[in-house]
Amino acid sequence: MDQGIVLDLSRPPPPVPRVGAIGWLRREFFAGPISIALTVAILALCVWVGPGLWHWLVTQAVWATPDPTVCRTAAGACWAVIGQKWRVILFATYPYDEQWRGGLVVGLLGVMTAITTIRVLWSRALLVAWIAAIAAALVLQTGGILGLSYVPTGRWGGLPLAVLLFVGTVALGMPLAVVLALGRRSELPVLRGVSRGYVEIVRGLPLVNVLFMASLLVPLFLPEGMNPDKLLRAQLGMAIFFAAYSAEAVRGGLQALPRGQEEAARALGLGAWARTTRVILPQALRIAVPALANDVIRAFKNTSLLVVIGLFDVLGGAMAALEDPAWSRYYVEAYLFVALLYFAICAFLSFRARHLEAELAQGRNF
Amino acid sequence: MSAAAPRQRPRPRDIALQAALLAVLLGAFAWCLGNAADALGRRGIAMGFSYLWEQAGFGIGESAIPFQPSDTYARAFLVGLLNTLKVSAFAIVAATILGVALGLMRLSPNLGARALSGAYVELFRNTPQLLQIIFWYWLITRLPGPRQALRPMEGLLISNRGVMLAWPQxxxxxxxxxxxxxxxxxxxxxxxxxxxxxxxxxxxxxxxxxxxxxxxxxxxxxxxxALEWPAVRGLAIRGGISVSPEFVALFLGLSLYIAAFVAEIVRGGVLSVPKAQVETARALGLKRGQISRLVVMPQALRVMVPPLAAQYVSLVKNSSLAVAIGYPDVVNISNTTLAQTGHVVEAVLLMSAVYLFISLVIGAAMARYNRAVLLQER
Incomplete structure (x- = not known):
């Protein structure tokens, strides 16, 4: 590759205007032959698919009708399928008359999650509020007391199930992740080896594999008669998976912390427990927040995998809704709706995560 | 990995603690395996891998090597492994090409290109991959049948039976x-x-x-x-090579999703090269192509390789989503095997071993490459 360097001594072209509307257009769309070609290609693409897409999405679409044959004659999308089937998509197999309870669960846990992304509200009270919210959500979903009818876990489904398992995954996985991250930095070789082995093995496996393990092996590994609920097994698998990834995020935070912090705490005479919980972890977790936020968002996207082990999450709800032969041909609209739902939630979470990251980066001096 | 300085002599308390941890873990492991052996024994199944040499008795729709129902479970597993590797290899190549193109588009001075690439990345990153795979699968299986197959160009037929392509005789x-x-x-x-x-x-x-x-x-x-042209004969299409709908859906789902992440890595890698490097190169009189080939790329690659490796590993692992659409990969075949034979523990262990092995091999290969492109300091 040693062909020497060829000097380009030709005169540069005269400067192009860089201000005003013309300057902006030139800079952004026509700055050189490649840029012009790109602009032409993108314009051609817009002209080619744009009108058809617009007509399909909006002008010729059927927005609401209880009659699927109306959609048959229309040339556009059949958004009516969502109006007709949204209860099945969002709540799946949950009893129809009790679905308001699922709505409440989603609202409650959603508001709690949104509140948790606000830095000034982080306190012991928030932790207590979370415990109360999870307990309330479980009571609402299960019923059997307070005049609510009992709904077995086998009938849970849709968005409430996804949100509950998401919250449970983070709540169970995060403490385990912290323990594993600390374990990987321990002075004790056995503890270090066990933590490292756990993290490396679980991170080497697909989530589908871990979910299969949880749903197939756990009942075998426990003595006869002690068979945990299918939902509980899925929760276990999700938390195990989440913990391995977040442990790496926490470890990154621990590694970024200057050693002087630990040494200063030791010099002040703090014991191991106080050093870890009062000096190391508060700072390390703070550094780890951006990476942890990524893991949390991924944990929410991963709730869509529950359908693989036969649970009805939102994707499962959509598939169940499409079993109806009258509406089954409008699968594009139904799946677009589910995609939009996940997109909105994930985009909101990552927007809040970026905000939090900027907030936490303030006042850090290393 | 230890943060603390090495200790001269381990304290007795530490030794006792670790011994206890080890004993608890090994005990729990033995207890679980014992319970499993009991439970399987009641069903008349003895643990062990000898079932692998028994006749499988099921057919596999798609296989790189000849396979009949009279072949063994071991051969069926090999077929699944090859199918996993096949779809992963094709998807990795496609994801890399598309991802690099999208990443460069995001760095383009052209606003339209930046917006298009940004919209793609946000859309594909923020929706679940399984949803994408199932969407592609529904889309393909609901295309017109072979008789009304789409023919975007000569020798290419797309129908609900998959994609048929003209192929040399x-x-x-x-x-x-x-x-x-x-x-x-x-x-x-x-x-x-x-x-x-x-x-x-x-x-x-x-x-x-x-x-x-x-x-x-x-x-x-x-x-x-001479080429062999696909043609409709009766209800099916013969001639040329055919790609199954399951393969196409999984390939699209894997490559389009990972391409969004590759694009972000490429963008981050190029942006990580200090601006002064480019300005210095320009001041020295290098041409644009020379700047990107001799100055930017070598430095950007160094930053890009570790996260790229992680994405490739994640693509191979995500190919296990095949189980949702019935593509005969490792998970799918293991699932059929364990349902038929009851050898749950062995089948799950075997499929886990495959993914662990692949993850470790790609990780090691990338570590080696990473050492090669690492900054050679004096």
Whole structure:
């Protein structure tokens, strides 16, 4: 590759205007032959698919009708399928008359999650509020007391199930992740080896594999008669998976912390427990927040995998809704709706995560 | 990995603590395995891998090697493994090409290109991958049947049976070209090792070896050009090569999703090169192509390789989502096997071992490459 360097001594072209509307257009769309070609290609693409897409999405679409044959004659999308089937998509197999309870669960846990992304509200009270919210959500979903009818876990489904398992995954996985991250930095070789082995093995496996393990092996590994609920097994698998990834995020935070912090705490005479919980972890977790936020968002996207082990999450709800032969041909609209739902939630979470990251980066001096 | 300074002599309390941890873990493990052996024993199943040599008794729709229901479970597992590797390899290549293109578009001075690429990345990153795979699968299986197949170009048929493509008619020359290609790769690797030592050019001779050898073999064999065209016969399409709907859906789902992440990595890698490097190169009179080839790319690659490796590993692991659409991959075949034989523990262990092994191999290969592109400091 040693062909020497060829000097380009030709005169540069005269400067192009860089201000005003013309300057902006030139800079952004026509700055050189490649840029012009790109602009032409993108314009051609817009002209080619744009009108058809617009007509399909909006002008010729059927927005609401209880009659699927109306959609048959229309040339556009059949958004009516969502109006007709949204209860099945969002709540799946949950009893129809009790679905308001699922709505409440989603609202409650959603508001709690949104509140948790606000830095000034982080306190012991928030932790207590979370415990109360999870307990309330479980009571609402299960019923059997307070005049609510009992709904077995086998009938849970849709968005409430996804949100509950998401919250449970983070709540169970995060403490385990912290323990594993600390374990990987321990002075004790056995503890270090066990933590490292756990993290490396679980991170080497697909989530589908871990979910299969949880749903197939756990009942075998426990003595006869002690068979945990299918939902509980899925929760276990999700938390195990989440913990391995977040442990790496926490470890990154621990590694970024200057050693002087630990040494200063030791010099002040703090014991191991106080050093870890009062000096190391508060700072390390703070550094780890951006990476942890990524893991949390991924944990929410991963709730869509529950359908693989036969649970009805939102994707499962959509598939169940499409079993109806009258509406089954409008699968594009139904799946677009589910995609939009996940997109909105994930985009909101990552927007809040970026905000939090900027907030936490303030006042850090290393 | 230890943060603390090495201790001279371990404290008795620490030894006791670790011994207790080890005892608890081993005890729990033995207890679980004992329970499993009991439970399986009641069903008349003895633990062990001898079931692998029994007759499988099920057919597999898609296979790189010949497979009949009378073959063994071991062979069925091998078929699944090859299917996983096949779809992953194709998807990794496609995701890399598309991802690099999207990443460069995001860096383009053209606002339209930036917006298009940004919209793609946000859309595909923020929706679940399984949803995407299932969407593609529904889309393909609800296309018109073979008789009304879409024909976007001559020799390409797309229908609800998958994609059919015109393909060269079998001829010994093609077989020779295949072997020559393999030989070209081996020789190219040999050349790379030798040339690196002697500081000879590496890339172009290696590419020439890989291209010229098969071409020569094909020409010597008689340079056959006859193609086999796919055509509708009865209810099916015959001729050419066919790709199943499951493969197409999984391939699209894996490659389009990972491409969004590759695009972000490429963008981050190029942006990580300090601006002063480019300005200095320009001041020295280098042309644009030279700047990107000699200054930007070598430095950007260093930043890009570790996260790229992680994405490739994640693509291979995500190929396990195949189970949702019935593509016969490792998970799918293991699932059928454990349902038929009841050897749950062994089948799950075997499929886990495959993914662990693949993850470790890609990780090790990337670590090696990473060392090669790492900054050579004095």
């Amino acid at each position: 079998p001829h010994p020359a093609w077989e020779m070209a295949g072997w020559a290609l393999l030989a070209g790769f081996v020789l190219a690797i040999g050349w790379a090792v030798l040339a690196r030592l002697r500081r000879w050019p590496v890339l172009w001779p290696a590419i020439a070896l890989i291209l010229v050898l098969p071409l020569a073999a094909w020409a010597i064999g008689g340079a056959p050009t």
